[in-house]
Structures are given as C-alpha cells and as structure tokens.
Amino acid sequence: MSIKSSIATFAGKSSYWFLHNVLKGGTSFPGKLAMKIDPEVLEDLGQNYETIIVTGTNGKTMTTALITQTLKEKYGDILTNPSGSNMAQGIVTAFLAHSQKGQRKIAVLEVDEANVKAVTQLVHPKAFVLTNIFRDQMDRYGEIYTTYEKIVNGIKLAPEATVIANGDASIFSSVDLPNPKVYFGFETEKDKPQNDLKAGVNTDGVLCPKCNHILHYHAISYANLGDFFCPNCGYKRPELTYKLEKISEQTPSKIAFTIDGQDFAINIGGTYNIYNALAAFACAREFDVSGEEIAQAFAKNKRIFGRQELINYQGKEINIILVKNPVGLNEVLSLLNTEEEPYTLAALLNAHHADGIDTSWIWDGDFESLEKEKIKQIIVGGERHKDMDFRLKVAGFDPAIMTVEADFDQLPDAFTKAETKKVYVLSTYTAMLHLRQIFTDKGVLKRRIN
Template structure:
C-alpha cells in the first residue's frame, strides 16, 4: 500500500509523520540497549518500530520511491546485496541495507531503524536481501525498482516444503512489482526462469563460458523437468547444480541469451578473472557461483543508473565478504571460512577444496537450529565423495549434529582421520594447531603451510568469524594474475 502521509500536509499528515519517526527513535533506543548488552540487535528494534507504526515499511517504500533493490533466491543473497550496497556507497549514495543477512520482515525493518538518515539525499537507496518466503510480504509496501532472483535449490525443507512452493511464492511476488520495475533473473537456472512474470520488465543474466561447462552433472539436481510442460530438460552442459545451457524438447523453451553476461572466465591467484560488458573484473573467490553474484549486482546498479565508468574500479577488485571463502591465518596456517547451508552450496565449496592444493584439514560444522534448518538429511544429497581422492589428512566434525556429519564423511570414503569435537571454536582451534604431515613447510621455520577449510552452517558462522578475527590475521590477495590449466570441474565439453 502507498503511504501518502509521509509527504502529506495537514494535521493528519504531520501526526503520521511523527508516528513514523517516533517508532524509528524507539527502535534505536532498543538497539542501543541490546548492543550494550553485547547482542547484535538484528531483529528486535524492527519489531518495536513496526508495532508502534503498522505502516512502517510502506513509509520506507514511499521515502525511496523506486530506489529499493530486493535480492531473493536460495544462494547468493548476502553477497549480491553487499556488493550492490558497496558499489552504491563508493559512488556517493546513502544506502540502507541489511548487511548482516537478517532477511525476514523484522530484520529489514531493523536495518531501516539503524541506518535511515533524517534528511533526504538526492542519491539514496535501500538494498535488502529477502528470504524467499518473505518477499511476497514486503514487495507491495517497499515497491522496489529492482528485484533480483539468484537461483532456487532445495533448502531448509522443514521451513519451506517442496521447491515448487518456494518458486510459486516468489513468482507471485514478482507479478505484483510496479510495472516499471526490473526483474533481474538468473537465466541459467531453469527453475528461476519459471518465476519470470508476464507483463513486467524482465532481464536475464548468466555465463557465456563454454570452457567451464561440464558435460554431465554428478550432483543431485533440482529442476530436472520443465516447470511449464513437465518434459525432461536437455542440457548442452552444466555450470553447477541445474544451472547451465538448458532446453526443453517438449515446449521449446530454452535458456535465454544472458544480459549481462560473464565472459573469458579464467583462474587467477586467489580467485577468478573475467569480463562483463567489456569491463575486466577480478574476484577474490575461486568459486564460480560468485561470478553469478557479481553479474546480479552489476545488473542491479546499472538499473539504478550507475554508468560503466562508475563501477569500473570496483569491478577490478571484488571482495565477496563475510564468511564467503574468507581467508585468515592462524598459528601459521591458512584458514578459509565459508558458509554452507544446502547441497548445492556445499557442493560448490567442495569443488573449491578439490581445486586447492595443500589442503590438509577440513572442518565441517553442522547445526540443526531453526536458522540452519532442523532437517539435516540434505548432507546425504551433497557430493562429499568428490574429496575421497584429495588426500585430506583429517576431517573435523563439529556442531549440534557433529556425529551425523562424521557418519556422512565415513560413507564418502575419505581416507582421512575423522575427529569429532562438538564445540565449533574448539574444533577449529584443534585443526589449526594439528601437524600437516604432507604439507610443504615455510622455509626453515617448521611452521605448517597446509590449509584448513572451515565449512559451517549459519548459526556458527559469526561466532567462528569473530573468534578468527580476534585470534588470527585476515589475509588479502596480491594483484598477480595466474592462468593455470583449468581443473577437472572446469574442463571444456568434449
């Protein structure tokens, strides 16, 4: 609904404006109390604000007048939204964003409470990652100018149910965006393609990188069948999961030509290098899935009016941020921290581990709290067998369901020693201090160089990162560009 009272005259308009700002002030007081108490304050301030002002989010939509970006989908929401916010900030925009990933209604409202400026700026925007089941609840109030759909995979089945239901929820939300708004959808994903609305402006992004296609997928794939006619899909190749060059022989629908597209993707030291609309891009992450996040962010900021020149510098050095293959050094060893929360995400991280030399220890943290998803059976759909010939020396299992993960690793036939330490911090500390028998050591120092990969579900991510920040040293890439031979997971289709 539209809230004209934010700019309306008369006593009623003034009273309603004061209601909004009073709710904002009350939320900020709650936020300060929580932070003094050592809490992150990601939801409660928003709950208070919306309770005092039921039209709170609608007022926000009125304030930003089409300069709202919503990012939804299974994987990549946080990275994409953070890239959009950072690039806008770098160009002088004032940005409100839920950067810590609190993506339900209360988290979005809390971001507004903490960041909204009293005085308007000519260049201002709101950038929110939104849970797939929440986007329909906020789209009419916030009236976004851009909605990004990243991808759809099975995720937290205990909360969402079957994947088709999630797609239907997002499709229904996209059908209600303002007519002039842009729906920016990952066209390489046939499941996301199904959510594209009729009668709205739609643009598809994807990869033009045939050298990265795999002729077959060894993963359990969602979307094996056409979402329109039910016919089995045909693929020329896969990028990951069900994302690839797809076509339906039944109804003739096929993967649309991507715009924007990533081309000339190659391995660079510590990450990937590629081109988007002729602009060179350098990504600090070796995960191919993050190229999609860059494309989505690029398309969103261009839709808001940024020029190629304004994003050129940012594209040359892209950092994926918190818990997204974030690198530290602890006890002389490289530590890589990554969030995993479903089979597709874990599979992509396992590919990164597979391609990375000198990995001696892998820490797998599996929790079953509400924010993680209480059903952990998804670990049996992930391709842990990918690492059985990698030569991992130790697999460390932690979290509330550490024993379940240990059993899964055993069935994946890793020759590694399996150790269970339920406390995630203690587990990472033990892994970082363990000897790396086959790893190369630093010249003369005797300190091990073998890398430790920490793959954790959501509720342990911030705890582990905070501990690594305190105890370790964050690593940064140099600018050297290397082009080694493409790995098995990135070979050309024969």
C-alpha cells in the same frame, strides 16, 4: 509519518544506539521492537527509497554486498542489510541504523524468499534481483516451485519493477509477468549451440516448467543452470541481456572473468560467485553504473561474514564457508579441489530452524569428490557432529585423520593445533554464528552478530 510509526521509529533507533554503543551488538532486536509497536513501520521508513530486493536460494548475501559496492562507486552512501539478517525485523533494523548521506536514496535489501511478498507490500521495490532456486530447507520452503511461487506473489505486487534474473535458471522465465525483464547468464567460448547435454541424475529442477519433459542443455555451468532447451515443447533459455564470456582464472581466493567484453576480478573463489558478480553487474548497469566503476568496485570487494571469510588466528588461515544445501555444498567442494596446498577440513553441522532441521541433505553432498590426498586432518563439530562424522566416514575418509570436537569453545584451539596452515571450515548458519561469536569474544573479530 503517523504517531504510531514515529514512536516505533524512535524506540527502534534508541534500542539500536544502546545495543551498538553499550552492548556492541544486535542486528534484529531494534526491528522486532519497532514492528511490535507498528507492524507497518517499514512502509514509512522505506518511503522515497529506490529499493532493490535481492532474493533466491544461494548467493543473496554476496550478491547484495557486490551490488551495494558497485552502486557506491556512482552514488555514494547506500542503505543495505549487510549482516545477512534478511527477515522483516532485520530489514527494519537496517533502515533504523541508516543515516542517508548519498546522492540518491537507494536501498539494497537481501530478502528471504518467503518474505518477498511481505516486504514488497511495504517498500514498493524498483527492481528484483533473482539469483537461483535450489532445494533448500525442505521442511520450510518445500519444492523449488513452491519457493518460486512465494517470490512471484511478491513480484506481482510491483508490476513496474524491473526483474533482473538469472536466465540460466529455467524456472525464472517460466511465469508470464508484466514486469520489465533483464536476464544474465553464462555464454562462454565452450558453450556450443549444437551440444545436446543432460544434467546429472541427482539434479533437481530439470523438468521443463511448461510440459514436464526433461530439459536438455547446450551448456551446463553447474547443477541445473545453463543454456537449457526443451526438445518436446520448444521452451528455451531467454535472450541474455548481460553475458559472461570468459573465465580466465579460478583459485580458492580469486576469480578473473570477462562480461560483455570487459575484464573483472573478485578476491573470492567459486563458480557460484561468478554468478553473484554477474547479477551485480547486471543490476549496476541497469542503474547506470559504468563498466569501469563496476570493475573498481569488484576490486575493492571484501569477504563478508561466513562467506569465505578469512580469519588469521595464531598463525592459521581459517576460511569460514557457509553451506546449507546440496547444490551450494557441492560447489564449495569443487572450490576446495582448486586448492593446491594441503589443508585441514572442518565440518560443523547444526539443525536449528535457520539451518533446516532436516540434516539428510548432507547425503546429497558429493564429499566423495574431494581430493583426499590434500586433506591432512578433519575436524568434525556442531550439535549434529555424529551425523557429519558418519557421513564423512562413509565418503571414505580415514578415521585415523578424523577428530570430533563437540565443544564449540574448543574449536579455535583445535584449529591452532592443526598440522596445516590452512583450515577450511564448512559450517551451517547457526554453527557459523556461534563460531564467529567465539572469535569475537577473543577479540579476533570486531563485529558481533546476534
């Protein structure tokens, strides 16, 4: 370790200690400080770690958490960035905060798609886990092909690293890479090879990456994910190494499913979270974790901040769910339709850089599909509450059950006054952080997210 790196590490660790022991928070500042002193400090911090990079549009945080939990079953302590701070400074902070105690030095890092190359240059990953790619923050990432190119540019710097990718996403097998490859996907009893299906008319990413013909499917799980094939050039889904074989139960708070003949369950809802669990299963098996150990880890899974995070507050069950793009939003709306009890819906919309400054994506969300009879009240908030209020009225919701609460500080009181016990909060990223901070200040949550 160079003198500059040593100074950077000392300064970063000292600031982390001060922030977490005196101010009780801070996830990225220690990393910013260390990188200011030595921009390449991560290379020294990550030395000797077997690093797994988790990236993609949706599901990075949950997949990272599940992989970490499964690896802990076999190897004990695992380094990760659990706050979802997935830019370079947040990753540096994760290394600064970690004291290795496990049998094997493994780091599981959620990495923003645009930062894969920069992080790869410094940590030399052993594996990449690719969840999916959908249109997301067009002002920042551009089209899905641009996003994937950013990821590929990073993967090419580590040709010996194993790529563990969602085989149901046609884009992930479209580029010839020298890396060892492992694919996971859905192959349930209802998936029939003779089926010839097309994705919905408003679905992105359905052109063949080889010839630009419209892709067909033997089965579609959601959006553009499924057993795809091109009738024009013959491009098709790669052979799956790990397969989801059955979904036996789906509720807003639990999923039971079968992978490669073994039954699993996680205490969280949504088909998209089955993909996250499948990605974690594939990664864990590649790191020699047994199916039994994975099942134990999944059973211990805790809800993570902002991803179906359940907050019990003054008799209300407040479920915070992050939404940030049309595909993710539509899957959450499908999740809400599995709720059997009446509930209050809250929709919080911000438009900062971390959210995406263009809010037009809410018009691609299928709010019209919500089962309206279950929704007894709607609370609209966030800095762009007028946009969300208008969108929901266009979707056909009765204005009489809708209220606007523009003041974040008043939202907890608005939730407690709701006529239903259950409150589902759909929130963009910075709005979610703001709401969590309010609950932290009230003493309801212990961890401060900055």
